[in-house]
Amino acid sequence: MSDLATSAPTDFIRDIIDEDLRMNKHEGRVATRFPPEPNGYIHIGHAKSVCLNFGLAKQYKGTCNLRLDDTDPAGESMEYVESIIRDVHWLGFDWEDRLFYASDYFEKLYQFAIELIKKGEAYVCSLSPDEIREHRGSFTEPGKESPYRNRSVEENLKLFERMRAGEFADGEHVLRAKIDMAAPNIVMRDPIIYRIKREPHYRTGDRWIIYPMYDFAHCLSDALERITHSICTLEFENNRPLYDWIVERLIPANRPKQIEFARLSVSYTVLSKRRLIELVQKNYVNGWDDPRMPTVSAMRRRGYTPEAIRNFCAEIGVAKNDNLIDVALLEHCVRDDLNERSPRAMSVLRPLRVVIDNYPENQVEDFDSANHPQKPEMGTRKVPFSRVLYIERDDFMEDPPKKYNRLGPGREVRLRNAYIIKYESMLKDEKTGEVKEIHCTYDPATRNAPPADGRKVQGVIHWISAAHAVPAEVRLYDRLFTIEDPGSVEDCLQYLNPNSLEILTTCYVEQNLKNVKPGSQYQFERLGYFCADEKDTREGKPVFNRIVALRDTWTKIAGKG
């Protein structure tokens, strides 16, 4: 397994923290937080932030809080909160008793706003949304000051109180920080810090009708939690001056510092929350945990392990460059982890009947098969062998090319963990010409042993005894999008992959998998890693999701997808 995940990473954030520690800021304390808004499930991009924030806390023997940044009631819900709690835990991180909600700070934030008004640094503005936008100016032109900018402190206090009391309609007034309408940074042109919004909040119900804006709530929440390093993504860089402006005015000491890093992008996948919500709501996928989704719960259901995801986050690093990580790296991390831990099993996804003509009619032999070729400590299992078998339809070709290492007319192959068999004849469907059945003979002397004459066979294939086969349903998941960077496209939905889900209903797995434990991963030899679905289980017919295919050089040679 990769040892990079355990080696201490170096990055610019750690440099900043080291420097702060050297200057003895915050009494040598390091406190971070992971602050998602509960308006959707967290995805692999959030996982990067989770690993970063909790990883930093661990490395510096500090703390990392989980904070739900729920300052806009629209779209937020307890279901999302619960999914976030579950997913961060599953990723392997613990915030102990430090679970916080921005909504728990509403009263304190309101008091902070009053303090700002009293300092003469915030005012109630009664411009309409359109007027506010017009007054804001543009990139090239400075904004114009609001006619309400110079209301007296008393009037502002009274108006703000009445805003809270519900005396005004939504949008009638807002509270604004009094900064500089001519600031080159548009964020600083008297930003709105409170708005009236009559929308029930999933936690505070209708107790509040005014809600603080992100810029006001976030930095103060950080301060209230005594966060030392507030790590967020690059698009908030423009907001940092405002973060500092607010904190400098309201927090006397131990002010938190905002540090930005580049958000994650992964090829062939979309991580925009807006897009993911759309995929779910318009039923392009079957919910947030559809195994094709890039969400943490989908990856769990698909069979990814938390270790694989953490290793991935360690491998990609943290920097400020815009990036597009090759999804192959994610898949590599998944294989790398699963290769170590997954027991092997045989299965046949697209069955083709094989009859061993010279094998006794009613005989059954149990082969002891290793659960892991490199790990004897993982033990063995019995795999029954009999006269009629299923092999993978792909593993027989009537007219094979030279590089094909499997069964064909005149060829001999090893049945994995069993005998060498030799092709004798085939039966075809008279109408379609499709091969229906292969007849072979076996060499009894090759039971788990090389042939005495030292001859080489064409290859090794997997198989299942027909009489002992357990029917299963197998789902092959492929990437959801067909283009490398769907995230950069306005309408990425037109690039949805129509073949992203293939359901195979006539599969067979080993009898050992009859009562497979939901959520457990196996390597189906020569096929890939599969996971028993944790949700969709059926009596006697297990359902497997393909986590990821094995690295397969033959598909490259043959040019198959």
Next chain:
RNA sequence: UGGGGCGUCGUCAAGCGGUAAGACACAGGAUUUUGGUUCCUGCAUUCGGAGGUUCGAAUCCUCCCGCCCCAGCCA
């Protein structure tokens, strides 16, 4: 266009004035009862470009070029 940020291999990413780590991907080869794993080998004379400073520059300076973010009462 004003402001903010970023440009090192196909993709990420170290590097912080002393002569380009590592990972993925890719290409060869060895071992293999998984076309898996493992193991070797190869893969940036050059760091967006051009000048300059220096004995010495990816690292410092100047100019230029390219990409990303900001004009929600979203976060």
